[in-house]
Each structure stands twice: as C-alpha cells, then as structure tokens.
Amino acid sequence: MLNSINAPSNLEEQLISMSTIARDLGRTDRSIRRLIANRQFPAPDAKLNGRSLWLRSTYLKWRNELAAGRYSRAADSKSPAPTQE
Numbered sequence: 110m111l112n113s114i115n116a117p118s119n120l121e122e123q124l125i126s127m128s129t130i131a132r133d134l135g136r137t138d139r140s141i142r143r144l145i146a147n148r149q150f151p152a153p154d155a156k157l158n159g160r161s162l163w164l165r166s167t168y169l170k171w172r173n174e175l176a177a178g179r180y181s182r183a184a185d186s187k188s189p190a191p192t193q194e
Contacts, residue, residue: 124155124162133172 127138134141144150151171153161 123165125165125168127153127161130163130168 127141131138131141141150145152151163151167154164154167155162
C-alpha cells in the first residue's frame with residue numbers, strides 16, 4: 110500500500126522547514142513565500158500542522174540551480190525574477 114502514497118524511494122530522506130531554508134539563504138520566511146508565489150521556488154513537498162516542508166533533495170536541487178544561474182536574482186534581490194531562457 111506504500112506505493113499508493115507516492116512516497117520517496119528513500120524513506121529516511123530529511124524534511125526541512127521553511128525557517129531552515131530561509132536561515133540557510135539569509136532570508137526571511139516571508140521572502141521564501143514570495144519566491145513560491147512567483148514560482149521561483151518549488152512548492153512544498155508536504156504540509157504538517159500548517160507548516161510547509163521540503164525534501165532536502167528538493168531544496169538542494171533548487172539551490173544548485175540558483176548557483177548555476179537559473180535564478181540569477183532570486184537570492185540577491187527583494188523582488189527576484191528568473192533569468193530568461
């Protein structure tokens with residue numbers, strides 16, 4: 110029955126909170142919510158008791174894309190925008 114809930118293949122993968130992500134980026138929770146609304150940050154992988162949570166791999170993939178220039182202004186600007194492709 111586990112397959113029907115689309116569980117990640119690695120059940121021990123860590124979930125991280127918005128606060129943890131914001132702290133890692135030197136931003137606020139509000140700025141992370143803005144990035145999500147502008148589709149510049151992935152939607153949460155899960156919600157638990159009203160808290161948004163991401164798989165660590167989801168966040169690291171996004172952060173690597175940021176480092177590669179995919180979102181050139183996302184970490185530096187108050188109104189981030191993705192680069193044009």
